[in-house]
Amino acid sequence: MxxxxxxxxxxxxxxxxxxxxxxxxxxxxxxxxILISLPAIFRGIGINPLLPGNVGYLLWxxxxxxxxxxxxxxxxxxxxxxxxxxxxxxxxxxxFTIASVLLAIDPLRGSSGAxxxxxxxxxxxxxxxxxxxxxxxxxxxxFPSDQRGLAMGVNQVAAxxxxxxxxxxxxxxxxxxxxxxxxxSVPFGLxxxxxxxxxxxxxxxxxxxxxxxxxxxxxxxxxxxxxVGIVYGIEPYGVHSMGWTSPLVxxxxxxxxxxxxxxxxxxxxxxxxxFNIQLFKIRAFFMGSAAxxxxxxxxxxxxxxxxxxxxxxxxxxxxxxYADTPxxxxxxxxxxxxxxxxxxxxxxxLSDRHGARILSTTxxxxxxxxxxxxxxxxxxxxYWIFAVLIFINGVGGGMFSAPxxxxxxxxxxxxxxxxxxxxxxxxxxxxxxxxxxxxFSLMIVGLTSTxxxxxxxxxxxxxxxxxxxxxxxNMPAVGSLFxxxxxxxxxxxxxxxxxxxxxxxxxxxxxxxxxxxxDLIQSPFHHGLIIVFVVAILLSVVxxxxxxxxxxxxxxxxxSMAKHxxxxxxxxxxxxxxxxxESEVVR
Numbered sequence: 001m002x003x004x005x006x007x008x009x010x011x012x013x014x015x016x017x018x019x020x021x022x023x024x025x026x027x028x029x030x031x032x033x034i035l036i037s038l039p040a041i042f043r044g045i046g047i048n049p050l051l052p053g054n055v056g057y058l059l060w061x062x063x064x065x066x067x068x069x070x071x072x073x074x075x076x077x078x079x080x081x082x083x084x085x086x087x088x089x090x091x092x093x094x095x096f097t098i099a100s101v102l103l104a105i106d107p108l109r110g111s112s113g114a115x116x117x118x119x120x121x122x123x124x125x126x127x128x129x130x131x132x133x134x135x136x137x138x139x140x141x142x143f144p145s146d147q148r149g150l151a152m153g154v155n156q157v158a159a160x161x162x163x164x165x166x167x168x169x170x171x172x173x174x175x176x177x178x179x180x181x182x183x184x185s186v187p188f189g190l191x192x193x194x195x196x197x198x199x200x201x202x203x204x205x206x207x208x209x210x211x212x213x214x215x216x217x218x219x220x221x222x223x224x225x226x227x228v229g230i231v232y233g234i235e236p237y238g239v240h241s242m243g244w245t246s247p248l249v250x251x252x253x254x255x256x257x258x259x260x261x262x263x264x265x266x267x268x269x270x271x272x273x274x275f276n277i278q279l280f281k282i283r284a285f286f287m288g289s290a291a292x293x294x295x296x297x298x299x300x301x302x303x304x305x306x307x308x309x310x311x312x313x314x315x316x317x318x319x320x321x322y323a324d325t326p327x328x329x330x331x332x333x334x335x336x337x338x339x340x341x342x343x344x345x346x347x348x349x350l351s352d353r354h355g356a357r358i359l360s361t362t363x364x365x366x367x368x369x370x371x372x373x374x375x376x377x378x379x380x381x382x383y384w385i386f387a388v389l390i391f392i393n394g395v396g397g398g399m400f401s402a403p404x405x406x407x408x409x410x411x412x413x414x415x416x417x418x419x420x421x422x423x424x425x426x427x428x429x430x431x432x433x434x435x436x437x438x439x440f441s442l443m444i445v446g447l448t449s450t451x452x453x454x455x456x457x458x459x460x461x462x463x464x465x466x467x468x469x470x471x472x473x474n475m476p477a478v479g480s481l482f483x484x485x486x487x488x489x490x491x492x493x494x495x496x497x498x499x500x501x502x503x504x505x506x507x508x509x510x511x512x513x514x515x516x517x518x519d520l521i522q523s524p525f526h527h528g529l530i531i532v533f534v535v536a537i538l539l540s541v542v543x544x545x546x547x548x549x550x551x552x553x554x555x556x557x558x559x560s561m562a563k564h565x566x567x568x569x570x571x572x573x574x575x576x577x578x579x580x581x582e583s584e585v586v587r
Contacts, residue, residue, distance in 0.1 A: 015199050016142035017151050019192065020135035021158045023093060026188050027128040028162035029169065030100075031065055031432075034121075035307060036170030036326040037181045038062070039486050044178040045106065045113035048493075049486065057114040058482065059231050063433055064118055067227045068125030069132055070429035075216045077133035077422020078274040081415060082211065084202040085134040085141070092130025093196055097189030099124035104182035132429070136421035138200065140409045146352050148410060153348020153402030157341050163303065165337065171327030212274040215266050219275065222259030223430070225252045230437035234444075236476040241448050242441060276419055284411035285420070287550035288356070288404050289427060294543035295364060295400060296431025297438065298536040302371075302393070304436060305443070305532055306333060309379070312483065313525060316518040317380055322489055335387040339394025340401075348402030356407035361547040363399025368540035370396055375533045379522040404547065439532050440481065446528025447477035451521065458520045462511055463503040464495070480521060489517045 034041070038061065042049045049058040080088040102120045106113050135155065143151045173180040229252030237243035267273040280286045310329040320328055347359050370393035377385060405424065412420040452473040459469035472494045483490035491511050495501045498508040510516055 012201075013142040013147075013151070016138055017154060019196050019200055020089070020138050021155055022188065022192050023089065023131040023196070024135050024155055025158040025162040025165075026185055026192065027069075027092075027096065027131045028158070029166040030096075030124065030128065030185055031069075032163040032166030032303070033170040033173075033181055033184075034061060034065075035304075036167050036330055037174040037178060039326065040174035040178040041117070041181065042114075045117070046109045047111065047114055049482070054111070054114070055235050055478075055482070056232075057111070057118060059234065060118045061114070061121060063227070063231055063436060064122050065125040065128065066429050066433050067224065067231070068122050069129040070227065070426055070433060071220050071223045072126060072129035073133040073425035073429065074219065074419065074422040075274055076130050077137065077425070078419040079211065080134040080137060080422075081419055085137050086196070086200045086202045088130050089134040089138060090193070090196045090200065092127045092134075093189055093193040094127070095130065096124055096127030097186060097193055099127055100182050100185040100189055104179045104186070106179075129425075132425040133422040136405065136409055136424065140421075141414075149348035149351035149356075149403055149406040150345060151348070152406040152409070153345040153398075155402075155405075157344040157398070157402075167307070167330030167333060168327070169330075171330045175327065210272055212267075212270050212272055215263060215270055215274045218259045218263035218266060222256050222263055225259065226256035227430070227433050229253045229256065230433060233437060234440050234478065236478055241444055241476040241478060244441070274419065275423065276416055279412055279416060279420060279423070282411050283549075283551050285408055287546045288360075288408040288411070289423065291360065291364065291400075291543040291546040291550075292404055292408070292424060293427040293431050294539045294546065295367070295397070295404075296428045297435045298367070298371075298539040298543070299397060300432035300435030300439075302536060305439060305529065306336075306390070308443075308481065309525070309529070311486070313379060313518040313522050314381070316489075316514045317522070319514065321514070332383070332387075333390065335391035336394040339391040339396075340398040341394075343395040343398025344402045347399045348406060351403035351406055355552070356403035357548065357550050357552075359403040360400045360407070360550075361544050363396045363401075363403075364540050364544035364547055366396030366399060367393060368396075368537050368544065371533045371537045371540065375530060375537075379526045379529070400547070407550065438535070440478075442531045442535060443525075443528040444477050444481060446531050447481060447521075447524050450524040450527045451477050451480060454520055454524050458516070459511070462516075463507040464501055464511070468495070468501065483517075489514075491517055 038049065038058065041061070042054075042058075047054055047057070049055065076088055099120050103117060103124065106116050106120075108116050136152065139151045139155060140148055169184065170181055173184060229249045232246065232252070233242060233244045233249045235243045237246040237249075240246075243249050263275070264277070267275050267277050280289070307329055310332055311325040315325040315328055315332075316322060343363070347363065351359050370389050373389040373392070374386075377389065408424060409420060456469050456473035459472060460466060464472075472491075475494065479494075480490060489512060495511065498505065501508065501511075503511070
């Protein structure tokens with residue numbers, strides 16, 4: 001009888017792995033597929049995303065999904081601890097699928113069509129948060145502690161690798177029809193919804209507690225205000241190239257500070273906090289979480305910078321049409337995905353036997369070294385050198401992610417896994433949003449100091465009048481950056497027409513051709529890239545230090561005692577987080 005139970009348990013863990021991997025893969029693909037597809041989407045609804053009034057739609061389509069998932073994953077992870085992780089996970093598949101259908105059938109055009117997409121993209125983010133928040137906890141419930149590294153490795157490959165698969169899928173599908181970018185999720189969502197309802201079961205330990213409403217509300221308002229401030233900080237404001245001094249951004253940051261301080265005060269006093277601060281007293285959890293957040297910020301910025309580098313500069317300089325650059329950017333980034341997909345599961349498997357500290361610390365060190373290599377590569381590089389460096393970057397990321405995630409989840413008691421998984425997902429998604437704000441801002445600072453002079457010189461040397469060249473050259477650098485990100489040559493819209501510019505036909509063809517703008521921007525872009533990569537190196541090195549300080553391999557022994565501990569806490573009136581966590585250090 002016991003042998004039959006063991007066989008059934010062994011079969012179930014692989015069902016849980018494939019189901020949660022499908023969910024995470026689908027959710028992450030949708031956070032990146034839109035990066036490549038934005039030009040086709042905006043053409044489809046008849047709107048120019050680069051016009052000042054439309055930049056907000058561009059940013060919210062780009063970042064709204066990440067914002068919602070970052071805000072909700074901790075609450076939904078903690079809710080999974082209370083009402084059942086599988087229940088929340090299953091609902092996530094359903095919400096995600098319904099939102100994907102409504103995105104694909106957008107019946108409106110112009111700004112109304114863009115607003116429809118933004119709103120349903122936010123709803124899709126709710127479904128994605130439900131999947132993110134509970135997938136790691138479901139895996140940890142299903143796998144024994146000596147196999148979780150491998151399971152988390154496969155899951156992490158889906159999470160990180162899916163973001164780059166989305167780039168290629170977006171490039172292919174947007175060529176055919178922009179609506180396919182959203183339709184592609186529907187069959188996977190339907191399969192996942194039915195399969196998860198039929199096959200997954202809640203075999204984790206429930207926490208009998210009330211929902212921490214005040215903690216949820218203050219956290220949601222505080223983090224939303226912070227991320228909204230970052231979104232609008234990237235936009236131009238008045239005569240400024242960015243909006244960091246605008247009243248909206250400053251007010252958002254003030255609200256964020258007030259509500260997040262209130263949140264942490266509430267969480268120290270709540271009987272059943274949504275964000276169990278006591279978990280950070282576990283050394284392995286605290287050090288791994290800090291390293292994961294820093295790695296997420298460094299990795300998120302890398303993805304955006306590489307897309308801009310390829311779509312806006314390298315591919316046009318090598319003769320690719322602007323309309324084709326999204327697809328080819330995804331293809332040329334494949335070595336990064338391959339490196340991660342090779343290193344992730346292998347490192348997870350090895351961490352089950354040898355612990356996470358050496359693997360994850362080495363991984364972040366390799367990650368940092370790849371940035372050093374990219375730092376010295378010229379803007380118009382030889383592709384094989386670029387491919388080797390991003391492959392090394394992927395290997396470093398894979399070596400870090402799976403061991404680190406498994407070590408973090410192993411370190412927490414069984415009845416806290418949903419909340420712990422939510423915290424990790426929140427750190428990853430918040431890191432992505434922060435990276436966009438930080439790296440875009442650093443790049444814009446770099447461009448603002450060098451681009452106007454280069455553009456003025458380039459325009460006047462091809463017949464543009466001094467007055468018009470001065471006007472175009474001093475427009476906010478964010479427009480040029482977004483043009484590069486979207487694979488556009490902005491000079492047609494900036495200059496108006498050949499008749500207004502008063503240049504010859506040959507000069508006009510030169511100005512609006514494939515190579516003039518990329519050649520013009522490559523030197524200023526490289527100046528900004530140096531700033532960005534130096535920051536990424538510093539983040540990676542500090543993350544590696546946190547990883548090295550995580551201590552010996554640590555596995556919580558609350559798995560068998562969590563129910564008893566919960567009953568004891570409830571009967572004695574103790575704060576759950578204050579119960580001493582019995583643990584084991586595995587040497």
